[in-house]
Amino acid sequence: MTELPPAIRLTGLTKEFGAVTAVDHVDLEIGAGEFFSMLGPSGSGKTTVLRLIAGFEQPTDGTIELFGQDVTKKAPFDRDVNTVFQDYALFPHMSVLDNVAYGLRVRGMKRAERRERALAALAGVRLEQMAARKPSQLSGGQRQRVALARATVVQPKVLLLDEPLGALDLKLREQMQVELKQIQRDLGITFIFVTHDQEEALTLSDRIAVFHDGRIEQLGTPRDLYENPASTFVADFVGTSNLFGAEHSAAIIGRDGHHSIRPEKLTLASAAATAAGERSAPGTIVESIYIGSGIRRVIDLDAGPRVTVLEPNTRSRAVDDDRGDRVHVTWHDEDVVSLIPPGT
Template identity: 75%
Template sequence: MSEQPAIRLTGLTKRFGSVAAVDHLDLEIAAGEFFSMLGPSGSGKTTVLRCIAGFEQPTSGTIELFGQDVTAKPAAAREVNTVFQDYALFPHMSVLDNVAYGLRVRGVGRTERRRRAMDALASVQLQGFADRKPAQLSGGQRQRVALARATVVQPKALLLDEPLGALDLKLRQQMQVELKQLQHELGIAFVFVTHDQDEALTLSDRIAVFNNGRIEQLGTPRELYEHPNSRFVADFVGTSNLFDLEHARSILGRDGEYSIRPEKLELHTLPGGSGSPSAAGTLVESVYAGNSIRRVVDLDAGLRISVLESNDRTHRAELDRGSRVHVTWNDDDLRRLGGSTPAAAPDDDLPTADVPRSRGVAERQDS
């Protein structure tokens, strides 16, 4: 990757009336990087993408593409292209003409634009569909046409606004693999907006987690998942059990807020004798998910937590609701949230009761 960032945002702010959709954002995205902006609806991620694309004019701040200030340039004058969730294909045009449209607007000759459009279709494994109309394609195939159309003009960066959101789960997972392969082949920066945490973790080199117009945390998928720096990130990226101040003291014997991932916990029907810290509780529910079983436990200390077991533990499958259980963990898997790591433990955070039952304690299901 080049030392010069593909995209640099400095002090980027976008206000809609009194609301700051983006609030003084500083960000650099490297050339050749698959960069995801992850966050809930209204967090500012799509507004940032639209400002980079030139569809929105920032209230203040600057946007640079490969060292050039493009803040005041219209969308057509920027060397980026955008793929949308709704594909935006022309229904009356063939697949080939849809892909070649951007080249036609740029004045590329007929022979050259056909060659380049066919190459772009080949890159998404659709060279045999050139003469079809969009209505004759599946959702996944239409999304590939949209990708081919966006990349045929050879942009320096590709912006993707939740492009897989309209696909079913299996097709979305297939397209994630194809999208990552395409990004490697093209070698350009992909800037991907999504609210799907699994999608961001699967695809990205780095992820920015957005909240209220700001970046809550920026890092690699592993950094965000293993070392969330706030309650929001721990709860939004993956599934976390969260301990508020009260439950951290009563269950963990620690001050501060903590989280721990469900797969880091173990469930036993008898008190553990290994010396690992543990808490007693009652099994509320077992959720079968094929390759795993999610156990929901109400601890005696008043906290509801989730334990994720691999489905190779077949002897666990017959546990009945209401069974008395003991949950154990390794202190190294605790993550402290929103503060420095205490001398006695690493920075980590732990489980908490789900939102409907107890304020300040949350269990989030994977989306």
């Protein structure tokens, strides 16, 4: 049985803007039907990689393959990909149905067929009842779904999404995350999603590439990245971590090197740990923050660093009752993650 080529293969991909190297020799393979996210802060290179795949930018060096075909020098309209942007880019004077059917009209499809295809695409995002409305008559989440329908109706092999949920409020973003994942599963199209929101990437993705300074710092599943960050940058950027440099690792954790422990892996006790495989460090609670589902405790350890402990919201007392209390921060040895030091 012949193995299918990856949906996207990037080899030595490089993009320079004058003296600035925005993308620095990136090698990456993205599988067919995968929901793949590129995550990183502003300026990390993730959006430039997306634009290179789309054909909006030409690489300085390297190649881009789409299902085994070299498309490096092809124009955007000659690549079987489509892009959804943050601002939706819907035509305000057209109905929802005409917006969705626009790409099919450009391709010369007959009116009856493109209407049928556009209605099917709207049904896929559960908006067929809105077909006659104008974009201005829709909510932000509905406009985003129309943009998705318009991008997928032409049945691209790969759909590129450039921070498409960034303009939505928090509640709507959370709803759209669930819907976006369901749409991707229903369509079976490869989704490549760019975001700076680590929680969004963890929620949606099959795999994530964390970008930093134009390179991929770490590549893996959401669980891999969160539970086993390879570097100090990934541990700090993906979620919240308590970071320990070499000096504090030796004094507090009892290990050489750099390490991290997630806040939810720490617990508070009135006495030092005595169970096998556990360690603890004494400190003072300096802040308690109520966050609804939990309480975030900020502890100044006697040995020097400040750590955060995330406790589930199982207590009924006021969150500021603990300020100034002496506690022991406790953890299991297996929850300590070794990190590549900064600059390595």
